[in-house]
Amino acid sequence: MTPLQGLRILDLSRVLACPFASMILAELGAEVIKVEQPGSGDETRGFEPFATSPGGERVSGYYMACNRAKRSITVDLRQPEGVEIIRALAMRSDALVENFPTGTMQRRGLDWPKLREIAPKLVMLSCTGFGQTGPYARRKGYDTVFQAMGGIMGLTGERGGGPVKPGLPVADLTSGLWVAIALLAALRGRDAAGHGAHVDLSMLDGQVSLLTIAAARFFALGEVPERMGTEHPGRVPTASFLCSDGRFLHITASDQHWAPLCAALGLDSLAADPALASNAGRLAQRERVMAAMTAAMAGMTRAQAVTALDAVDVPNGPVLALDEVLTDPHIQARSAVQSFTDPVLGSFPSLRLPFRFDGFDDPQATRRPPGLGEHTDEILAQIGYDPDRIAALRAKGTV
Incomplete structure (x- = not known):
């Protein structure tokens, strides 16, 4: 039944x-x-x-x-x-x-x-x-x-x-x-x-x-979250990045993903900075992190970036148009x-x-x-x- x-x-x-x-x-x-x-x-x-x-x-x-x-x-x-x-x-x-x-x-x-x-x-x-x-x-x-x-x-x-x-x-x-x-x-x-x-x-x-987590920020911090596009108010990096072929890739990384993310994108100077090892540190230096990642992603096609990030288990997903979603092999x-x-x-x-x-x-x-x-x-x-x-x-x- x-x-x-x-x-x-x-x-x-x-x-x-x-x-x-x-x-x-x-x-x-x-x-x-x-x-x-x-x-x-x-x-x-x-x-x-x-x-x-x-x-x-x-x-x-x-x-x-x-x-x-x-x-x-x-x-x-x-x-x-x-x-x-x-x-x-x-x-x-x-x-x-x-x-x-x-x-x-x-x-x-x-x-x-x-x-x-x-x-x-x-x-x-x-x-x-x-x-x-x-x-x-x-x-x-x-x-x-x-x-x-x-x-x-x-x-x-x-x-x-x-x-x-x-x-x-x-x-x-x-x-x-x-x-x-x-x-x-x-x-x-x-x-x-x-x-x-x-x-x-x-x-x-x-x-x-x-409203859940947005309301939680207001209840906990008295903060009214600003509009941030694809970025996240409480986690860095979480955003969609433009690749060299004009396509977008969304990346969401936690602390355990930071080192492999830097290695995959060639961000050696960020990886070497102990202040960026934690999300709190990356939040404090959001602009620096985002600028470096934006530049790195602009030098790769989306397919290249997906391959590199998948190889080290960094969560990512291509931003797909509707026709791409409906014909995706997994779907x-x-x-x-x-x-x-x-x-x-x-x-x-x-x-x-x-x-x-x-x-x-x-x-x-x-x-x-x-x-x-x-x-x-x-x-x-x-x-x-x-x-x-x-x-x-x-x-x-x-x-």
Whole structure:
């Protein structure tokens, strides 16, 4: 069996953070029922980038990246009959996840106090930008807003330069990981305590919780870390260096790597200085160390530097572009890139989950995302709706 086989997750979420979380759970074996708006579906079905079939049909790559392995039902939550469907599904589910603006579920009669009455063992998670309480609770926000307010953008950028956002929507993606962790924790608690729970997850809280070592510097030293590009505030050398072929190599060395690093790069004068043998000494002479290493790396190709550093076990890694990552021999050997068969596009690449199980069935093959409302009739039939009733709901636009 797969690790989460037997769990049913009712997913009312859209866009990225929560759909990413529910996809993780789906690919670990949970049954995820994705609830979408009739006619349009999750907004990301209309997001770039689009893959185009030989016949000219377009499918959103964005949607496919975060909705694999789910079942899709279309339900209009603005109609009483739609709310009735969600209540019936909640009674048959282990968990419900939603990311509507604060107050939306309450207005529709689907808030935690109402659902707890009919499904006392349900775990419900509400993911919002700023949480259910606090002065910002009703503010709107997106990934980059939470990056800005949560500190990561202020910490990221070149020396003396302005703030820079990372190349991925890290607030959305890490919030998705927090959602998955919280749901699994609450479900484990439900099994032990015999009753469900509500989880209030703020995406801003999630970003603040990631500050970790940056916050530790503030707590310990009263220091607000400056932007340092690829360098590390507390370790030297840790940085990306430009090589003679125009490529970058990232090096991270601790005290045990210092002597072999100097030998590999021909930095004899640095190796001979006892003050540089410890990280504290190198921190005190950061500019000297960095200048010498920058000059040494500029005289080597990246491949030459990798060979020299690997030979003496100094941690290093080439700074790879996306296409280089996805075609890297190690990534390929780990089967990190797989594919699923889409009914419109045919075979389409995907990224598998990073887990390898021994003791459970390993969910190795990624499964395709659902078509909009693909499983509506099937799911409604499972909760007792006959074909005539389903047809009537469809005629009314409820499903």
